[in-house]
Amino acid sequence: MRKLKFIGLGVVAAGCSAWLLATIELRVDAADNTGVMTGVVTSAKGPEAGVWVIGETDDLQTKFRKIVVTNDQGKFLLPELPKTASYKVWVRGYGLADSKPVIAKPDQDLKLAALLAKDAREAAQVYPANSWASLLEPPKPSEFPGTGPTGNGINRAGYVIHSAVHRARSDIECVMHTHTAAGIAVSAQEDGLLPLSQHAMRFTNSIGYHDYEGLALELEEQVRLVRDLGQHKAMILRNHGLLTCGASIAEAFDLMYYLERACQTQVSAMGGDAKLRMPAAGVAEKTALQFKNLPYKAKKTEWKALTRMLDKTDASYKT
Numbered sequence: 001m002r003k004l005k006f007i008g009l010g011v012v013a014a015g016c017s018a019w020l021l022a023t024i025e026l027r028v029d030a031a032d033n034t035g036v037m038t039g040v041v042t043s044a045k046g047p048e049a050g051v052w053v054i055g056e057t058d059d060l061q062t063k064f065r066k067i068v069v070t071n072d073q074g075k076f077l078l079p080e081l082p083k084t085a086s087y088k089v090w091v092r093g094y095g096l097a098d099s100k101p102v103i104a105k106p107d108q109d110l111k112l113a114a115l116l117a118k119d120a121r122e123a124a125q126v127y128p129a130n131s132w133a134s135l136l137e138p139p140k141p142s143e144f145p146g147t148g149p150t151g152n153g154i155n156r157a158g159y160v161i162h163s164a165v166h167r168a169r170s171d172i173e174c175v176m177h178t179h180t181a182a183g184i185a186v187s188a189q190e191d192g193l194l195p196l197s198q199h200a201m202r203f204t205n206s207i208g209y210h211d212y213e214g215l216a217l218e219l220e221e222q223v224r225l226v227r228d229l230g231q232h233k234a235m236i237l238r239n240h241g242l243l244t245c246g247a248s249i250a251e252a253f254d255l256m257y258y259l260e261r262a263c264q265t266q267v268s269a270m271g272g273d274a275k276l277r278m279p280a281a282g283v284a285e286k287t288a289l290q291f292k293n294l295p296y297k298a299k300k301t302e303w304k305a306l307t308r309m310l311d312k313t314d315a316s317y318k319t
């Protein structure tokens with residue numbers, strides 16, 4: 001029987017004020033019903049060190065998953081697995097494709113075969129995308145000669161803007177930049193984005209502004225782009241357009257979608273003679289905080305729906 005000891009510190013106020021030290025023992029019954037799974041992972045190259053072994057089951061009340069990493073001999077031990085369940089166990093790792101899952105129970109000793117990926121593209125599809133992408137170096141400026149007769153068809157200004165953010169921010173995996181009419185219109189307004197809508201209030205105190213310097217063809221501008229973005233994930237490029245970035249494509253798109261909607265709303269609201277109504281003091285800040293604390297799951301649901309729509313429209317982006 002596993003026992004957890006908690007030290008409770010309380011005050012006895014009545015009679016004599018004295019500190020009382022109490023020890024409470026809690027029994028964790030579930031621990032009695034767990035076992036371990038051991039084994040070794042090999043590939044055509046021999047024992048596979050430092051790869052993930054993932055054990056997962058749907059047999060319990062909630063989805064249950066354990067992930068461990070093999071040692072130098074390719075050995076692993078998956079601990080504390082409830083014995084009543086069966087587990088799918090497979091191998092994932094750098095340069096590998098996911099192995100075919102085997103079905104196993106606790107107390108079994110497994111021999112798992114890691115599957116070497118055919119090429120870098122296949123490996124990138126199964127290895128955690130963030131980890132893979134973070135290993136990528138932004139290409140050199142010389143690889144972006146521009147769109148002229150001696151160019152490669154890739155916009156030089158796009159390289160200057162995007163590579164600046166990717167180099168400076170290790171937390172960022174995706175940068176988006178647009179030239180929409182509403183985005184450019186707000187970028188040309190002296191006061192920038194105003195807290196006129198719920199969408200706009202989301203960006204309160206979390207958006208940067210970068211002054212226009214001409215077409216972004218010069219690498220020296222990268223220093224100022226990075227400075228003006230700071231730790232934000234959204235920026236208005238004055239007289240130019242919008243920029244958002246995120247830890248995933250989903251996050252960058254989500255921010256861009258709402259920033260664009262905020263700009264459209266502002267342009268519409270300022271298009272007439274009506275006097276504009278601003279929220280009471282502190283409300284915009286409160287709203288921004290509320291957005292920040294929204295559970296990320298909701299955002300993921302939106303992204304899944306959007307990619308399903310994209311798949312139906314044109315799935316060629318996957319290849």
Ligand SMILES: [Zn+2]
Nearest residue numbers: 177179240241
């Ligand atoms: Zn641009």
